[in-house]
Amino acid sequence: MQIQARRYDNLEPVELTIAGEQIERISPLGAAGERLDLPYVSPPFFDHQINGYDGVWFSDEELTAEAAIATGAAHYQFGVTRLFPTLITNSFAALSQGFAALRSACEQDAATDRMFPGFHLEGPYLSGEDGPRGAHPKDQIRPADWEEFQRLQEAAGGRILLVTIAPEVEGAIDFIERAVESSLVVSIGHTAASPEQIRAAVDAGARMSTHLGNGAHGTLRRHPNYIWEQLGDARLAAGVISDGHHLPPSVLRTIVAAKGVENTLITCDASGLAGRPPGRYEFESVEVEVLERGPIVIAGQSQILAGSGVQTDVCVAFILRVTDVSLAQAIDMAGRYPARLFELDEIRLRRGSAADLMVFRYPERGGDLTIEQTIAAGQVRYDGR
Ligand SMILES: [Zn+2]
Structure with a gap:
């Protein structure tokens, strides 16, 4: 060819x-x-945080291998050939079921195995505070539990590569050390941690921030605060949701300037409702609304975003529109650089x-x-x- x-x-x-x-x-x-x-x-996109597509949520307790395969394949149309299916805060039973379905999808289908080079567990060891918690269900937020994680990793067939955790949660630092020893990438997110707690997490081996600037309080002390602390730590790469709704252009420019293009990783954090028409939907007893102008929010308000309604290609185009990165840099921020961080094949x-x-x-x-x-x-x- x-x-x-x-x-x-x-x-x-x-x-x-x-x-x-x-x-x-x-x-x-x-x-x-x-x-x-x-x-x-160019090399295609790799997105480290995708929650689902077109009404299928990877976090769905009833996720089947067939639905996971179809949902992975739906991403080729957006230039994505690799993504981390992301499971968010839920009960052990639901998470374990979800990871088992994803594992089975990879075992059954070679193309899906390539599409999902790892899984992302975002939660449940996160801040329970409103704001940092974002759309994660409060009643399932819990202290870090390495034993529980081991059982999830077993269900996943060892395929969980990325864990998002809040450093201030009980047991988090010990968890991070063990995770790093097991070659996982630990990311800080959905946190209300003090600067000392953030530093302790980075000292323990945390290497990135999950969607920096989102999953945060609406109002924050000017400084110190957990956003500055992560922004100013050169040891942390930053994931950014550059869909045009999650972060204003000035914040995106600031993160790119502080981290450099090689350490700024574009993600769309697409919701399972991405691709669905505007309207109200219910998932796991949370009512979510797809708004006319694109964003997806907790129903009845417009401040708490519940993932994005667009894909990686749109997020790359938005970075190009509002920052001065080149076309090659923007594409690599959603492909080569994240692959490098996760020690996956860097396609050239x-x-x-x-x-x-x-x-x-x-x-x-x-x-x-x-x-x-x-x-x-x-x-x-x-x-x-
Ligand atoms: Zn999140």
Whole structure:
């Protein structure tokens, strides 16, 4: 298979030859700035925080392997070939059931196994305070419990790679140390921790912040506070939800400037209702509303967001719109850099690299990314041309 397109990194028009699951050859078709009629080609997206799609929640107690497979595959249309299905705060039984279904999906289907290179457990060891708790159900928030986590990891077949935890929760620091010893990536989130507690978590090995700037109080002491503390610690990478609703442009610019592009990881944190039309929906006895203009909130108010209604491609386009990062940097913030942090295969446009690619259009003056083709392991998984 051959693809003619402009490289996303140096804008050179090239012809890529794919053989089997790999890029076999990349031949020049002219100089950078030529063949402006061609679409771009880049490595595809990897999103570390996806809750579901089109009415399917990975956190659903009744999640089946079939639904997980279909929900994973639905992401090719957005240029995503890898994502961490994310389970949020819930009972042990529900979490264990969910992880077992995800595991079974990966065991049954090789493409899903590639799509889900790890699972993300966001909770239940989080702050119970209103604000930091976000949309996580209060009655299931609990102290950190390594034994319980071990049983969840067992249900998941060892596939949980990322855990979001609040450092101030009882037992959290000990939990973080054990998690890091087990090669998990620990992320700080949904927290009301003091600066000392944040530092203790980072000293124990926490390496990132989950959706920095969200899952926080509406009003905070000017300083010190847990946002500054995480922003100012160079040892922490930051996940950002750049969907245009979760963070204002100035905050996104500040996080990118403080962390650098390589340590700012774009996520859409898509809700299980992403892709559904506006209206009210109930999930696990929480009423959630998809609003006309896109965001998804706890029903009856507009301040508490309950995940995003858009996908990674839209979040990358928004970063491009409001910060001065380049096209290549923005794409890598949702692909290579998170893969590097999680020690997964860093896909590059070069000979011998995995043939995981996306072909897309992006107007010279900015605007939306339009995904034309998504290729995973040398197979065309989405073709929207
Ligand atoms: Zn969250």
